[in-house]
Ligand code: HEM
């Protein structure tokens with residue numbers, strides 16, 4: 001074991017030899033690692049790269065829509081279709097779905113359990129390789145003749161278009177398996193690697209949400225797998241299941257697709273909710289309000305998510321099924337609201353510290369509320385007939401996928417950054433990045449709600465002049481948001497080299513991962529962690545010299 | 560309690576008995592001796608006990624099997640929908656599948672599942688020779704299954720019974736399967752004996768050029784009454800898309816021959832996809848069994864450590880189980 005030297009008396013900061021980043025060197029030691037922390041970091045790098053590309057495509061889309069008619073030189077309507085397909089497919093399959101579980105979850109999940117690794121470390125590495133292979137297929141599609149179907153691959157267009165749909169679909173299929181194996185790994189880890197004494201209701205809420213997510217990943221993703229296989233079979237040999245030319249039913253594809261993809265939106269949001277449940281109590285210095293309610297609502301969301309897929313097809317189902325799907329869709333918003341109320345109650349009378357992660361958490365609360373509530377407009381049959389396939393839907397899902405999941409991902413990244421890399425970033429730039437992104441985001445997507453209600457259809461290259469002002473505002477917002485993200489990127493990268501060393505527990509969290517050093521030893525803990533209530537902050541004291549918290553002796557007697 | 564054997568020291572030097580518990584103390588709990596001794600060489604570093612490792616593997620495998628079931632589930636749903644909406648294509652299509660061969664394959668797989676189960680038992684008992692023998696038998700069963708499947712496939716493909724748009728059966732197989740060997744189909748109420756030789760406009764290209772031999776037999780015009788009825792009652796799908804006329808046809812050489820329903824090709828699409836995906840799983844299973852066999856020959860397994868045999872066994876039973884559903888659903892329609 002490494003030698004541990006205490007620098008400060010209260011021990012908020014320890015230096016350790018053999019931290020996971022440095023104990024082995026060379027690119028090969030990374031590519032063959034089975035250490036969950038390194039795999040998490042590799043995911044982080046790859047997902048960020050994919051996010052950069054997805055973001056650049058988004059900028060092209062917004063530039064094109066800045067004015068009616070052709071705007072970007074050399075971008076015709078067909079290319080535009082390819083660009084938004086690439087944007088959607090990359091963001092959904094490569095970024096948002098794996099984002100929090102595979103990058104942040106991989107890093108902190110075993111540590112929160114006080115374990116040395118996930119249950120199947122080699123499978124974990126394989127998941128990462130599958131991600132890379134899936135990404136390569138997306139690139140193949142991109143450089144040949146990029147698919148132009150939209151990320152939803154709806155038939156019959158996807159079976160007839162001449163673009164490279166198959167590579168993209170194969171990529172999504174492989175990414176699905178990456179996601180399945182991550183989920184499977186996490187379920188087994190949470191079940192079997194918990195130390196005695198760490199019972200289910202002492203788990204940090206992040207683990208509850210990751211667990212609920214993993215269940216969806218394992219149950220829903222295989223259905224996407226078979227759907228995509230059938231789509232390939234349809235394109236290659238016209239089996240006649242989805243393609244009406246051969247006697248198939250295109251709407252059947254939509255049912256299959258949304259049977260996965262609705263649960264998938266909860267694969268995206270649940271981990272985000274988990275991150276928020278970690279950050280809000282820490283920065284309010286207050287025990288989380290309604291632990292059990294939040295824990296159970298994660299499971300409830302996972303259950304409900306399987307029976308609401310029909311709300312994506314209100315325009316192509318019978319009135320009876322529409323009514324049923326509408327009703328269950330409303331019910332799925334209840335557990336989401338339960339969480340929002342509990343977070344708000346946690347904030348109430350807390351001593352709130354507006355550190356960067358907390359800024360993201362508050363941004364999340366605001367944006368998720370808008371995203372969730374507009375979902376209810378769409379779940380209402382009468383209004384959805386009007387809003388379906390308009391910019392209202394685009395705005396809705398960006399509020400939940402970007403405004404909530406992406407923001408929570410960034411928040412979580414800032415929250416665990418000191419642990420992952422052992423460096424503190426500049427709070428000024430961190431907050432500035434958060435604020436700019438937040439403003440940019442709202443300027444981009446609030447006008448889109450208005451555009452949608454006024455009848456601007458989604459996925460259009462051109463539009464009527466009357467929509468121009470709102471579209472232009474939206475585009476300006478997108479560029480502001482892009483700037484915000486670059487500030488954030490700069491802030492984080494800057495800290496790697498010039499950041500101050502991070503204390504073991506800079507935020508004063510009671511969860512287990514903060515009992516390790518920053519960055520952790522490659523076996524995670526040099527000192528065996530002690531299990532307690534993950535949201536009990538009473539005995540933590542701030543050490544201004546080390547800029548970190550330590551646990552006082554009184555606390556140890558009390559529990 | 561773990562803390563009895565080893566307390567966890569905190570910064571203050573106090574021991575926490577109630578809540579403090581780590582994975583390592585858990586290891587001590589279960590094995591009852593210090594954790595540096597008595598490790599099986601097969602215990603991976605991040606597990607504390609063999610039991611924990613075994614249980615994790617087992618839970619992981621069960622979850623994986625659940626994903627496999629859901630993967631096939633999509634195909635079963637597609638099957639159910641088409642069977643409900645278009646029972647006629649299943650009644651027609653199953654004549655082309657040989658229940659004797661399918662039945663033999665079912666028996667072969669069940670037997671191989673049995674030898675696999677025996678292999679697990681022998682692994683647990685550490686009986687190396689029997690373990691190896693059972694694994695070889697299982698592998699043999701898997702090979703046998705694939706060989707029979709190969710004959711089934713090739714017999715169909717030789718006669719143009721391909722999935723989907725490549726479906727272009729020749730006269731020979733139609734005669735043989737519908738009139739000959741198995742003898743069903745004669746009594747099948749067709750009531751569609753009307754002759755009609757006009758080729759509808761817009762014959763689907765593939766269908767047209769790939770089945771010149773079948774051309775005289777393909778009657779592209781469905782009797783109007785029958786078609787109208789058909790559309791209203793069963794074919795929502797035709798409404799949605801309207802298939803090319805070329806695929807709409809009645810096979811009629813002699814009056815007794817059952818007609819080929821529109822969308823007959825969908826049956827073969829489903830047949831090839833389901834059995835093909837299953838066949839792929841058989842191949843994967845064979846690789847896994849081969850891997851376990853190599854380990855078994857090295858004498859790795861015994862009462863202490865038999866996880867891979869157990870898990871591969873589980874997987875193999877699932878492959879068997881899926882076939883047990885596929886067989887009646889595809890071969891025994893009547
Ligand atoms: C809180 C409750 C929510 C409700 C009631 C809800 C409801 C809906 C409805 C009814 C639609 C279909 C609109 C249409 O196409 O006409 C929709 C679309 C969508 N929602 Fe939500 N939603 C909710 C939360 C979420 C969350 C949390 C996410 C993702 C993180 C999400 C992502 C999406 C996406 C991606 C689409 C559109 C996909 C597409 O057509 O490309 N939703 N939502």
Ligand SMILES: [Cu+2]
Nearest residue numbers: 262265309311
């Ligand atoms: Cu949905």
